[in-house]
Amino acid sequence: MSPRPMARPGGRSARVQESVHAAVRELVGEVGRDALTVPMVATRAGVTPSTIYRRWGDLQELLSDVAVERLRPETDPADLGSLRADLDAWAEQFLDEMASPPGRAYIRDVLLGDPDGTNAGQCSAYAAEQIDAVLARAAQRGEPVPETELLIDRVVAPIMYRILFRPGPLDAAYARELVTNAVYAQQMEAGARPTQAAASRRSKKKPGN
Amino acid sequence: MSPRPMARPGGRSARVQESVHAAVRELVGEVGRDALTVPMVATRAGVTPSTIYRRWGDLQELLSDVAVERLRPETDPADLGSLRADLDAWAEQFLDEMASPPGRAYIRDVLLGDPDGTNAGQCSAYAAEQIDAVLARAAQRGEPVPETELLIDRVVAPIMYRILFRPGPLDAAYARELVTNAVYAQQMEAGARPTQAAASRRSKKKPGN
DNA sequence: GCCTAGAAGCCACAAAATCGCATTAAGGTG
DNA sequence: CACCTTAATGCGATTTTGTGGCTTCTAGGC
Numbered sequence: 050m051s052p053r054p055m056a057r058p059g060g061r062s063a064r065v066q067e068s069v070h071a072a073v074r075e076l077v078g079e080v081g082r083d084a085l086t087v088p089m090v091a092t093r094a095g096v097t098p099s100t101i102y103r104r105w106g107d108l109q110e111l112l113s114d115v116a117v118e119r120l121r122p123e124t125d126p127a128d129l130g131s132l133r134a135d136l137d138a139w140a141e142q143f144l145d146e147m148a149s150p151p152g153r154a155y156i157r158d159v160l161l162g163d164p165d166g167t168n169a170g171q172c173s174a175y176a177a178e179q180i181d182a183v184l185a186r187a188a189q190r191g192e193p194v195p196e197t198e199l200l201i202d203r204v205v206a207p208i209m210y211r212i213l214f215r216p217g218p219l220d221a222a223y224a225r226e227l228v229t230n231a232v233y234a235q236q237m238e239a240g241a242r243p244t245q246a247a248a249s250r251r252s253k254k255k256p257g258n
Numbered sequence: 259m260s261p262r263p264m265a266r267p268g269g270r271s272a273r274v275q276e277s278v279h280a281a282v283r284e285l286v287g288e289v290g291r292d293a294l295t296v297p298m299v300a301t302r303a304g305v306t307p308s309t310i311y312r313r314w315g316d317l318q319e320l321l322s323d324v325a326v327e328r329l330r331p332e333t334d335p336a337d338l339g340s341l342r343a344d345l346d347a348w349a350e351q352f353l354d355e356m357a358s359p360p361g362r363a364y365i366r367d368v369l370l371g372d373p374d375g376t377n378a379g380q381c382s383a384y385a386a387e388q389i390d391a392v393l394a395r396a397a398q399r400g401e402p403v404p405e406t407e408l409l410i411d412r413v414v415a416p417i418m419y420r421i422l423f424r425p426g427p428l429d430a431a432y433a434r435e436l437v438t439n440a441v442y443a444q445q446m447e448a449g450a451r452p453t454q455a456a457a458s459r460r461s462k463k464k465p466g467n
Numbered sequence: 468g469c470c471t472a473g474a475a476g477c478c479a480c481a482a483a484a485t486c487g488c489a490t491t492a493a494g495g496t497g
Numbered sequence: 498c499a500c501c502t503t504a505a506t507g508c509g510a511t512t513t514t515g516t517g518g519c520t521t522c523t524a525g526g527c
Contacts (some may be wrong), residue, residue, distance in 0.1 A: 060493050061507065066478065088483070098509050104505085145309040161370055166425055173423040202436070206419035207411040214418070216375055225409070234439065269524045271474065297514070306476055310517065313474085 068094040069101060073115045082112070082154065109162030116158035117168040124177050132187035132194060133232060137205075139183055140224040143176070144208050148219045151153050153212055160213075169227035195235030278303040278310060282324045289304065291321070303359055318371030325367035326377040335388050341396035341403060342441060344415075349433040352385070353417050357428045360420055385414050404440060412440035 052224055072094035076085055087108050091098040105111040126139040146152045179195055184194045204227045225255045281303035285294055296317050300307040314320040335348040355361045368377045386406055393403045413436045420428055 061491085062493085065506075086483075098484080098507080099486090100506055107484090119385050160366070166423075169423045171329070173419075201419070202416040203412070208416035209413040209423070210410070210418050212381075213369060213422070214375075214378045216379050230443065234443070239359060259484080270522085295514075307497075307515080308517090316515090427472055458527085 065094070065096055065100060066104075069096065069104075069111070070115050073111060082158075084114075087111075088219060093108070104130070107162070110164075111157075111162065112158040113160075113162030113168050116155040117171050119151070119154075119155050120159065120172050120175060122175055122179055126183050132183065132190075132192045133228070135183045135186065136200070136228045137225050137230065139179060140204050140228050141209075141221045143179075144219055144221065144224040147208060148212055156212060173201075173205075179203060180205075193235070195231060199235060200231050203234065204228055267355045274303070274305055274309060274428050278313075278320070279324055279327070280306065282320060291347075291367075295322075296320075305358070316371070318367075319373075320371065321367040322369075322371030322377050325364040325374075328364050329361075329368065329381050329384060331388055332385055335392050337395060340399075341392065341401045342437070344392045344395065345441065346434050348388060349437050350430045351414050352414070353428055353430065353433040356417060357421055363466075365418070365421060382410075382414075386410060389414075402445070404443070408443065409440050412443065413437055 069090060072090045073085070076093055080089075085108060087101050088098045090108075090111070091101050094101075095199055099110065105114065126135055129135050137240060140249065147156060157170075159172055163169050180197050180200050182196060184200075187194045204224070207227055208219065211217070277301060278449055281299045282294070284303055285299060289298075292315060296310050297307050299317075299320070300310050303310075310320065314323065337343055338344050355363060363404065365381075372378050388405050389409050393406060393409075396403045411432070416436055417433065420426070435437055
């Protein structure tokens, strides 16, 4: 999780890391991210600046580490009884968290200080885990389930793309629309002749949103 | 295009900007992006460091500016005679350019030094323009065309998401698959019987590639 | 051909990052 | 459990980078 190899995960190294992370979290709240400096964090954490420079390289990599921890999902996706309901709920929550100002900041920070893509990959893995959990439950219920990859391409990717590259706001309806399209696509692929049946089934569902 | 207001687009300011941009491009090639420093760029460009700090704030914003210029498409999308062929070709080229090591670097740089999202928005606008051009041509031919937004969500977003958040490689087949799904979805929505007519039209034109 | 204001130059100063070396402590070994 | 090895931290000197005040220059308007 840490950008530099932590050969000694326990003991002092761990304490230093936790202390530094805590100092970052505190100071971001107190003085804002833009005013943060490495010496400032070092002082608050009770370590020397050299330690931070050596372990994290620069402030961005440190912030990236802190951000990826904050983006780790704390709870499993809710079980609402059906794939569709679970996905809707998860996507809405995901969008809310990611599109909020702090969420956007964390995403930026993760990408910013992540030369090798480890932390970004971790974020993606978090989303995939959550989706997998939803899909596994649905499969257990006997529902036909889409591929995780499909949901990442159709739901996660558009949300993240808009957050990163497009100025406008995002709302829950957009998340639901993405889920609708993804689930719909999966039903098509499932082998049903993609013609009238599917089209009418869909036009029945859409007004509900 | 410049992050700070350029009240005087012509004359010396313009020369300084061009000179600095050129210095960045040269030095990135010579010493690598990681070794770049503001003083180094300033020396090469024949300006004082203060000038760069004042106009761009820091190295990242400068790199972001340079990167967004490099990501500007140089040519209009090729006209291959059909929407499907044009989209396939465009998506493949887009993926190639963006997923290449330099492409990835530019994307990162754009996001990195872009506090207000202006440059990222510009990148997104470039892609949208190219897609619009393809769609406009197709519409003129009388083909049914999907929304630009749909293609951004279904083709551009997944590509960018994978580049930014996932480690693995990307190939042209993936781009084509995304286009296939997007065009297919559009045909569904269009209400047109999405069956033989569309399928045969497609299989006739494609052999040309 | 002035005038004006924004932009760049210059220089001194403040802050940061880097580096070598000494010291500490984790984790393994006998 | 004492010892040993070595990664990690602390410390301070040095280098490099970033900032601010002030002057000088020049593009664009009159």
